[in-house]
Amino acid sequence: MSTNYDGGRASRSRGRPRLEINRDAVADAVAELFAEGGIEAVSIADTAEKLSVSRATLYRTVPTKEDLLGILFERSTRELTERADAVLADIVEPGEQLVELIKLQSEAAIQMRSYMPVFFGGGGLPPDVFMRWRRWSKQFEKRWSGVVEACMDEGRLDKTDPVVATRLILGMIIWVSRWYRPSEKITADQIADAAITLLRLKVAKP
Amino acid sequence: MSTNYDGGRASRSRGRPRLEINRDAVADAVAELFAEGGIEAVSIADTAEKLSVSRATLYRTVPTKEDLLGILFERSTRELTERADAVLADIVEPGEQLVELIKLQSEAAIQMRSYMPVFFGGGGLPPDVFMRWRRWSKQFEKRWSGVVEACMDEGRLDKTDPVVATRLILGMIIWVSRWYRPSEKITADQIADAAITLLRLKVAKP
Structure with missing residues (x-):
């Protein structure tokens, strides 16, 4: 031997x-x-x-x-952050930024639908993952609310509390995880489009 | 004896x-x-x-x-239905109806915040309560989507799929249950007002 x-x-x-x-x-x-x-x-x-x-x-x-949940949590939040950062880096106009953020969040809500409400809601997570979620979600909300506030400054959205507005828009999309059923054949694009229409973020293409 | x-x-x-x-x-x-x-x-x-x-x-x-959950479920859904019906009976203009529905749903989201996401999401409910929830939520969604569709017909909301739009607006408010913290001192009225502003449902008072 x-x-x-x-x-x-x-x-x-x-x-x-x-x-x-x-x-x-x-x-x-x-x-x-x-x-x-x-x-x-x-x-x-x-x-x-x-x-x-x-x-x-x-x-x-x-x-x-807890480690298992942590691994899925890390990947999901990393992906969401990276994709949001790419939108913010590639696009200058806040209205277009918000449109793209809504599109990617809508895709993510469907793709991650089995666990997104748990992660975003924080409920039921082990303490360590919960603490990481709190840190992450504050940062993520800040990225979004910067865009929402810029939209208000430029008249793309009517003025109201930008943090509350951000949570309402994010919630609108996160909740898709709960009602989405593949059998209804509603796509992420259609959902994002409906949200963008409701918020009157559409611009007539020249 | x-x-x-x-x-x-x-x-x-x-x-x-x-x-x-x-x-x-x-x-x-x-x-x-x-x-x-x-x-x-x-x-x-x-x-x-x-x-x-x-x-x-x-x-x-x-x-x-299951019976315990059923009792709370019955009361919550009955209250929501009765209050929504009162709005629909008292107000004629669809834009104002939607404004009032958003206000009462926002109040309910805060008041019922510990269990609203469970009831509306259906997840984790015993089968019997779940089936009742499905029946009820279809009816409740129909009340809302009638108003949303009328708002689109009258130009109070831009046109898009009324069912998807309804779920987005409802989700926006239901999700308040998840992020609301009394310590932040944000009231139901402020939240409803932000939602109404985002959806541009405000009308200038004569």
Whole structure:
């Protein structure tokens, strides 16, 4: 029997090869469990089964249900932030920025519908994930309210409290997660378009 | 020992007097439990304690947790329906109807904030309450969408799919339940006013 001194990789050679747990795959598995049965359906055992790895293998990287939720939470919030930042970087006019933010939030509401109300509402999250959600949602709301306020300054929206207005517009779209049914064949684009029409953010194309 | 043949009332005379369970008091107690710990905190034992009656007494009228939720659900939906109907009966102009519906829904979102997202979302409800919720919410949505459609016909709202528009406006207000914090000192009126401003439903008073 030889002893390996060449680092972690070789130290695994004696037993089963240690599988690298891909965090994206974990996030996908947790999202599927959410879709199947809500936050209660999320467990190490079922995630391991979805990933076709043993519980022990998953447990080495992700020891608790809180960590599972945290992985999905990180990915979802990172994606939302990155996409919102791209909109803010690419577009100058606040009215158009808000239109694009509404479009991407509407897509996300449908794509993330099984867990978005839990994440955005904060309810039912483990304390650690809840605290991260609070920090993130404040930042995210700030991005949105900057745009909403600029829309008011430029007359694209009538003036009112920009924070309340932001929460109302975001809520309008987040709540889509709750009523959306694929069988109704209403698309994210149609929903975004209805919201943009209600807010009279449409501009006649020249 | 005498035997009583004069109906239920007298048959109780040998034991403790049977307390009448007031369904309104039950609804209040269940709402308080919701506020304290969400749907998981609702139980026969804790409701009995809040009502200062024995579990056995409560159990005779309300045998299951499902019944407890059903009682709160009935009262909340009945109140919302009655108040919406009063608006529709008292006001003729669709724009003003929508303004008043938004005001009362905003008040209700704050007052019922601990359980409104559960009831409106349907998630986590026992099957029987869920089915009643589906029937009720279809009817309630129809009341709203009639007003929204009339607003579009009269040019008070820009034209778009009235059902999607209704769900967006309702969602905007229902989601208030999730972000409302008494410590922020934002009132139901201010929230309704912001929504009405965003939707440009304000009319200059003559």
